[in-house]
Amino acid sequence: MFGRLKEMLIKEFIQIFRDPRTRFIIFLPPIIQLLVFGYAVTTDVKNAATAIYDQDNSVASRELTSRFIRSRYFKVKENIREEGQIRHLIDHSRVKAVLQINKGFENDLRSGRTAQVQMIVDATDSNTAGILLDYGQRIAQEYSQEILLDRVARSAGPVRAIGGLDLQSRAWFNENLESRNFYVPGVIAILLMLVTLMLTSMAIVREKEMGTMEQIMVTPISSMEFILGKTLPFALIGFFDMVLVVLIAWGWFDVPIRGSLGWLFLGTGLYLMSTLGMGLLISTISRTQQQALMTTFFYFQPMVLLSGFMFPIENMPEPVQWLTYLDPLRYFLVIIRGIFLKGIGPEILWPQMLALLVMGVSVFLLAIHRFKKYL
Amino acid sequence: MHSSNPRNIAVSVHNLSKQFDGFTAVDRINFEVKKGEIFGFLGPNGAGKSTTIRMLCGILPPTSGEGKVAGLDIHTQREQIKWQIGYMSQKFSLYEDLTVEENINFYSGIYQIEEDTLRRRKEWVIEMAGLQRHRGSLTRVLSGGWRQRLALGCALLHEPSILFLDEPTSGVDPISRRQFWDLIYELTGRGVTVFVTTHYMDEAEYCDRLGMIYDGKLVALGTPEELKKEFMKETVLEVSCEQPMKAMAVIQNLAAVKEVTLFGNHLHAVVPDARTAHKAIQLVLSENAIKLSRLEKISPALEDVFVSLIEAQGKATATGGEGA
Numbered sequence: 001m002f003g004r005l006k007e008m009l010i011k012e013f014i015q016i017f018r019d020p021r022t023r024f025i026i027f028l029p030p031i032i033q034l035l036v037f038g039y040a041v042t043t044d045v046k047n048a049a050t051a052i053y054d055q056d057n058s059v060a061s062r063e064l065t066s067r068f069i070r071s072r073y074f075k076v077k078e079n080i081r082e083e084g085q086i087r088h089l090i091d092h093s094r095v096k097a098v099l100q101i102n103k104g105f106e107n108d109l110r111s112g113r114t115a116q117v118q119m120i121v122d123a124t125d126s127n128t129a130g131i132l133l134d135y136g137q138r139i140a141q142e143y144s145q146e147i148l149l150d151r152v153a154r155s156a157g158p159v160r161a162i163g164g165l166d167l168q169s170r171a172w173f174n175e176n177l178e179s180r181n182f183y184v185p186g187v188i189a190i191l192l193m194l195v196t197l198m199l200t201s202m203a204i205v206r207e208k209e210m211g212t213m214e215q216i217m218v219t220p221i222s223s224m225e226f227i228l229g230k231t232l233p234f235a236l237i238g239f240f241d242m243v244l245v246v247l248i249a250w251g252w253f254d255v256p257i258r259g260s261l262g263w264l265f266l267g268t269g270l271y272l273m274s275t276l277g278m279g280l281l282i283s284t285i286s287r288t289q290q291q292a293l294m295t296t297f298f299y300f301q302p303m304v305l306l307s308g309f310m311f312p313i314e315n316m317p318e319p320v321q322w323l324t325y326l327d328p329l330r331y332f333l334v335i336i337r338g339i340f341l342k343g344i345g346p347e348i349l350w351p352q353m354l355a356l357l358v359m360g361v362s363v364f365l366l367a368i369h370r371f372k373k374y375l
Numbered sequence: 376m377h378s379s380n381p382r383n384i385a386v387s388v389h390n391l392s393k394q395f396d397g398f399t400a401v402d403r404i405n406f407e408v409k410k411g412e413i414f415g416f417l418g419p420n421g422a423g424k425s426t427t428i429r430m431l432c433g434i435l436p437p438t439s440g441e442g443k444v445a446g447l448d449i450h451t452q453r454e455q456i457k458w459q460i461g462y463m464s465q466k467f468s469l470y471e472d473l474t475v476e477e478n479i480n481f482y483s484g485i486y487q488i489e490e491d492t493l494r495r496r497k498e499w500v501i502e503m504a505g506l507q508r509h510r511g512s513l514t515r516v517l518s519g520g521w522r523q524r525l526a527l528g529c530a531l532l533h534e535p536s537i538l539f540l541d542e543p544t545s546g547v548d549p550i551s552r553r554q555f556w557d558l559i560y561e562l563t564g565r566g567v568t569v570f571v572t573t574h575y576m577d578e579a580e581y582c583d584r585l586g587m588i589y590d591g592k593l594v595a596l597g598t599p600e601e602l603k604k605e606f607m608k609e610t611v612l613e614v615s616c617e618q619p620m621k622a623m624a625v626i627q628n629l630a631a632v633k634e635v636t637l638f639g640n641h642l643h644a645v646v647p648d649a650r651t652a653h654k655a656i657q658l659v660l661s662e663n664a665i666k667l668s669r670l671e672k673i674s675p676a677l678e679d680v681f682v683s684l685i686e687a688q689g690k691a692t693a694t695g696g697e698g699a
Binding site for chain 2 (some may be wrong): 011014210211222
């Protein structure tokens with residue numbers, strides 16, 4: 001058993017490293033994609049291009065504007081003089097937000113009336129627009145509260161306490177609310193799935209297509225030896241890629257790793273069982289490499305969408321939520337984010353680990369069952 | 376024949392059939408192959424040769440019927456059979472991205488050949504295939520003859536007692552084909568049984584015994600000489616003349632001639648009675664002003680046998696209603 005398996009492994013490794021295409025798939029896409037995603041996949045809103053339409057041009061209006069700038073959420077790109085320009089700037093995507101301060105702003109404040117300020121946002125991207133409105137609201141409110149306290153203090157002497165609510169918020173596990181900390185571990189999980197699926201789905205079907213399968217089948221090699229020989233090299237490559245991208249995430253993007261690396265690797269092993277098993281299954285049901293590649297992408301896309309990587313699962317309609325239980329990525333995302341950011345281990349993550357184990361074993365058995373030493 | 380002694384039998388097949396989605400590829404065939412002989416399986420493309428060989432090698436399950444290879448059952452002892460046989464498919468099926476030596480090492484590893492035996496076998500294969508100077512070359516870059524001999528070598532690494540060759544010489548030049556057959560003779564001299572499929576009639580003459588398969592059915596079985604005697608009761612006349620196409624048309628209409636086929640630039644006329652036909656052909660050719668250079672009785676080639684068998688088969692199918 002081990003003798004023949006060893007021969008399979010030697011042969012597979014020679015073939016893998018001799019083929020420039022496989023060498024490329026192993027090293028480059030994980031690195032490039034992690035770098036690209038690490039920078040690009042972020043939902044943080046910072047330095048949004050903003051236009052100021054200040055008709056009042058007073059001390060108070062300039063104070064409000066500077067508070068917007070100091071927040072660092074807004075960056076002034078344009079100062080406009082007339083209303084018509086607003087439309088133009090937003091149509092051309094030159095700015096995302098416009099702050100409009102009407103004439104008489106300071107006067108209204110002085111005389112104790114409510115002063116009107118308008119904020120216009122480009123809501124093509126509803127998510128960013130919502131965040132900007134929220135930031136704007138907070139800045140205006142803070143300013144308004146200070147003015148109020150100031151006035152009370154001036155008219156009634158030193159303020160005794162004014163009852164009110166003060167929400168003290170703490171963001172646990174990601175104190176600065178860096179969306180990168182949330183996305184980079186997710187990207188690692190997705191990359192791992194993509195690389196291992198692609199490599200294994202080609203593994204068996206390539207031998208079928210080249211005709212080498214027929215020769216292998218007349219030898220006394222067992223299905224188990226053949227399948228393991230086809231899987232173990234890619235499992236090792238999966239772990240290698242994992243180490244590579246974790247190093248980049250930690251060393252380059254400063255994503256914290258709070259949990260134990262040992263559990264991270266165990267979780268990865270369980271996850272790889274599902275992705276490799278699925279790759280093998282695709283390889284056994286496909287007749288050509290092209291079919292295998294198409295099937296891989298038909299599987300991969302929905303798995304990413306259903307995983308909760310981008311879109312929260314709780315927001316999905318219930319039947320779609322049921323589907324997500326079949327998605328290994330869903331479980332691994334919880335594990336990898338939990339270990340990276342929360343520093344938790346199997347005492348909390350065991351249900352996800354168990355789910356991956358069950359999925360991995362079943363899909364592997366299915367692949368072995370589908371693979372017969374027959375033409 | 377003493378085929379009843381099972382100890383002398385390498386392969387035996389009884390009513391073996393294979394169907395693919397309602398299409399019958401192999402239809403209840405029966406034959407035996409004796410140990411140490413070269414058994415040729417002859418037939419046109421799509422007749423069921425490869426299907427039969429794959430069933431015997433245990434990589435295609437038969438639909439019905441029995442079969443034994445090296446005394447082992449092809450239904451229940453497929454994995455044991457694999458230790459006893461060597462197989463070479465019609466397509467080159469070694470790894471093209473591995474070198475000559477890597478391919479040999481891989482297959483000997485799969486058969487778990489001992490270290491010192493391996494060294495000897497490996498040298499034998501490399502020498503036999505003439506690849507001494509190409510040990511480190513990827514098999515992708517080797518020419519047809521080299522590849523074919525390397526594939527044969529890899530199929531022989533574990534010294535199987537039965538060798539299955541599926542159209543081994545297709546796409547190989549005549550000199551390599553000649554060398555290949557010399558090798559096959561050498562192997563049978565050492566007691567290896569060779570089961571070979573081919574559609575080259577000249578190669579069929581090299582075999583000890585032949586089975587002719589057509590449309591999934593075994594239509595004839597015997598030594599090349601037996602087949603010629605038994606199935607060619609008629610005589611074959613070879614006609615060399617000018618305008619062979621025109622000559623063929625006029626000869627075909629003679630009552631004394633059963634059928635005419637074109638062989639290169641000669642005609643072969645199958646005739647029930649040589650003397651009457653001889654006269655008739657001479658007469659009709661001179662009537663049509665076709666110059667006859669030679670007209671003589673020849674011993675039939677296997678091709679003649681095969682053609683007449685297929686004609687007979689075709690007629691039987693046409694008159695017998697369904698030819699299942």
